[in-house]
Amino acid sequence: MSRRRVPSPARLLISVIYGEEGRFGEVFPRLVDLFGPAAETSGVFPFDRTDYYEKEMGAPLHRRFVVMDRLVPRDALAAAKVRTEELEAEFSVDGRRTVNLDPGLLTEENVFLATGKNYSHRVYLRDGVFADLTLVYQKGEYRPLPWTYPDIASPGIRAYLGAVREGLRETRIIEAGGPICG
Numbered sequence: 001m002s003r004r005r006v007p008s009p010a011r012l013l014i015s016v017i018y019g020e021e022g023r024f025g026e027v028f029p030r031l032v033d034l035f036g037p038a039a040e041t042s043g044v045f046p047f048d049r050t051d052y053y054e055k056e057m058g059a060p061l062h063r064r065f066v067v068m069d070r071l072v073p074r075d076a077l078a079a080a081k082v083r084t085e086e087l088e089a090e091f092s093v094d095g096r097r098t099v100n101l102d103p104g105l106l107t108e109e110n111v112f113l114a115t116g117k118n119y120s121h122r123v124y125l126r127d128g129v130f131a132d133l134t135l136v137y138q139k140g141e142y143r144p145l146p147w148t149y150p151d152i153a154s155p156g157i158r159a160y161l162g163a164v165r166e167g168l169r170e171t172r173i174i175e176a177g178g179p180i181c182g
Contacts, residue, residue, distance in 0.1 A: 007074055009072055010168075011072075011105070031087070045154075046151070071168075074107075085101075108168065110142075135152065
């Protein structure tokens with residue numbers, strides 16, 4: 001018989017897709033206002049493996065990740081999505097988004113992104129928000145799934161998220177009071 005228990009908290013990260021670097025600079029402090037201090041921000045990754053957002057947001061587009069400092073309960077994902085949608089609306093111009101914000105949860109075993117779109121592999125959370133299993137950790141790295149967004153499946157982004165995972169593991173060791181060894 002399984003015994004229910006609350007899983008360990010996750011690292012909240014926000015995927016930010018945008019066209020102009022200045023727009024990222026404007027939205028970043030608002031993310032900090034909503035979710036607390038950032039532990040780190042990724043470098044810029046090209047968002048060029050699909051043209052999905054070009055009609056609305058133009059081109060070229062870029063993706064960065066803002067990794068929040070505080071760990072969050074895993075059931076916080078839906079609320080984070082609702083808040084980021086409000087922020088997207090705030091930064092919209094003439095009804096068109098200038099930033100796309102997708103919160104996600106990074107754990108030692110996987111990465112989930114929040115979405116408002118249903119699909120066969122997505123699990124409904126609440127308030128119209130679904131959790132999209134995006135990457136799974138196997139054999140020493142995050143691995144993509146058949147439906148993983150093409151840029152997130154790229155080696156560069158997976159390596160970056162793997163490094164964030166290592167930081168999460170170190171945080172857990174420190175919080176548990178144990179030593180960090182080699």
